Every structure is written in C-alpha cells, then in structure tokens.
Amino acid sequence: MSTLLAFEDALSNIEASAHVRVGTIDTPLHHATGRIIATDIKAPIAVPPSDNSAMDGYALAFNDWQVGKAFTVSQRIAAGQHPDPLEKGTCARIFTGANIPPGADTVIMQENAQVIEDTLAFNDRPEQGSNIRPAGQDMQIGQTVMQKGDKVTPIHIGLLSSLGLTHITVYQVLRVGILTTGDELVSVGAPLQQGQIYNSNGPMLSALVTQSGHQVSQCLHAIDTPEATEAALNTLLSCSDVILSSGGVSVGEEDHVKRVLETLGTLHLWKIAVKPGKPLVHASIKGTPFLGLPGNPSSTLVTYHWFARLLLAVCSGATPSRPRSYPVDAGFTRSKTIRRDEFLRVSIGKDGLAYAHAQQSSGALLAACESQGYLHIKANTPIEYGHSYPFIPFSGF
C-alpha cells in the first residue's frame, strides 16, 4: 500500500508535468464555442459606447426639475438616433437604448409622468442619474474580458459580439488517441463468443473526450500481446497529441500496457491510492503524454474524470479547473475505512442526503448511470450519517 501515490499528489504530478501540445489559429467567432482562448482579450470599445436610457420615458437635466413644473418636449430620440443637445428647461422624449442628449443627466420613466395638455409634469422627485446606463457600464475600453486558457461558452459569444469582434485566436483542437486492450473484448455489432464481452470503454472514452471538447484522432484495439500493444501505440503516436488507454495496467502477465511503456517511453507514475482506479499509469512516449486507465469500466470512468480530463485540459491550452464540489450530508453510515480516497457513486435523496448506490463494483457501469455524482471519501475516513462530505455532480465534469 505504501507505494500508492495519494490522490492529491497524483493530480499535482500530472498537472505539473503537462504542457500545451497544440498551436493557435484564428477562428470566426461563430465557430468558437467550446474552443480555448490562446491570448487575453481586451475590450477594443466601451460597452455601451455611450450613455443611454434604460427606460422608455423622458430625459431632462436634474437641476431643472421642480414639483409641478410643466416641461415641453423639445425632441424625440429613438434608439439608434444621434440626439441634439437638450434645450434648457425642456425634456426629451426618449426610448430604451437611445443615447442621452448632451445636457440631460436623468431619465424619468413614462409611467411617472403626468400629461397636462401638451406639457408634462414629474411630481415624484427623481434621483439624479436615474435610468441612465453610463458608457462603459458593462465593459471599459482596454478591460481584459477573457483570459488565455478560458473556454468559450455561448455567453462569451454574446460578450465578444457586443465588442464587435469577428475573429478570435484559439488553440487548435487537441487530438487524442485511444487504445483499448484485452483478448476478451469484441466491438459492438459483432456476436459474442464464450468468454467475450463487449468493448464499452472505447466508445465511452471517445464520448468523454468529445464531451471535453477534444478530437478523437483514432480509437484502436490491441489484443494482449506486447507486439500488438506496441504497434497500436506507434500508430496512435503518429496522429495524436496525447494518448489514453484502457486496461492492461495491473500486475497480471496478460497486462502488457505498462510493460511496453517501460521499454517504449518513460514511466512517471504507477498506482494511486484511489478507489476505483488504483493501477493508473502516467508516462510519456517519445514526448507524447500517455495516461493508462484501468480497464474496469467504473475505474476507467473515475480516472478519466479526475486525471485524464485534467491532463487533456492542460495539453489543450485550457486553464485547468477542479470540478465544483458541494458539501452534502451522508444518509448512511460505514464504519469500515480504506486506505485509498474513494469516489462512491451516489444520488441525492428528497431529504437532501447522499445515498450510495448499492452496486459499487468497479466492473459495474449501470450504477454510475443511476447515480448523480461522486461522494469523495478521503482515505482512512469513516462515513457517518449526517456528516458532510464533498459531493461532485457528474454534470460538473
């Protein structure tokens, strides 16, 4: 047990050894959702560019206001029009989004205006500056609005459009090679023979990599021989920035991935104090980062979520971020402790408590589908009813 690397140490080792593996490219903004920004973006203009009205109403100079005073309307300003300076002692009819005329500093919404023949009175004392959105309220010229490493979301597309940007510089999409291993595995679509199971990790890893915003360069399968493993790795090396594999990293003589890595590349880490996911391997092959995930499907899932996702993020140029976790009280007790950090698949009940799925085998995947996230139980920690533990929803990955 003493040779297992602690969860946090494994995370920091992997993050520290990783670096950006892709170049940059200018891309039209409308193709940029999900891409990683390669340079800080500073606002080239102020937003809004000018003081403008937040309401349909009347613009006036605050110092002209008096209870009962009759104002005439000296101009009408719709959004998009260029206003004239406000005539002294008058008000301007103004609409939401229209520029404030020079000389006005306050807008009164039309519901608070009293029409008296062809004049207007504003009997409630306005606040000076009310209902005016000042120039630069949202963004000032030169303000940094996105930072290198940020992922572009639909909200950013709106933000950058409001700055008039048509193109931005992003990182090229990271190409991830996937290798699955095992004589017992067949691809979906083929009939199952005695002793065989379907290869579920290949499709799951492809989907996880795609969901994380990367591109699967190739997904290959190798039978349990060193030759097949090495040949597949060489093919993946020729088309990938990073390689992930599943299976073949434990101690059995049919587990070839780790042994091939020892001859082909440099091993950085093997075996972590995490359940499920113990025999994780981190290596590099001819400069290409490699992460060997354990083959049990839930071990593959957990190690992808925590370790592969982090490695791929750094290699893609993204600023790595921990998935959000929330303290949630356990709805059960477990006095037995283990010497590994554990990621129990749990659901949150109507009472707000976390309940562990009854099936926690690392070979079982339905349990993860029927759960909402992980409850992170630190090594050597008993679980006590009503005590809180970090809950990490799957939606955060």
Ligand SMILES: Nc1nc2c(c(=O)[nH]1)N[C@H]1C(S)=C(S)[C@@H](COP(=O)(O)OP(=O)(O)OC[C@H]3O[C@@H](n4cnc5c(N)ncnc54)[C@H](O)[C@@H]3O)O[C@H]1N2
């Ligand atoms: N003597 C020991 N045996 C094992 C240990 C150990 O410490 N000592 N660790 C166990 C742990 S923990 C895990 S996790 C597994 C990991 O083993 P491998 O990464 O070498 O994975 P395999 O042996 O190749 O496969 C494990 C399991 O998963 C199934 N599998 C593999 N690939 C796929 C796939 N693509 N799709 C679906 N299922 C897959 C495979 O059939 C096995 O049942 O080792 C333990 N053993």
Ligand code: MOO
């Ligand atoms: O710790 Mo192994 O990863 O599941 O069963």
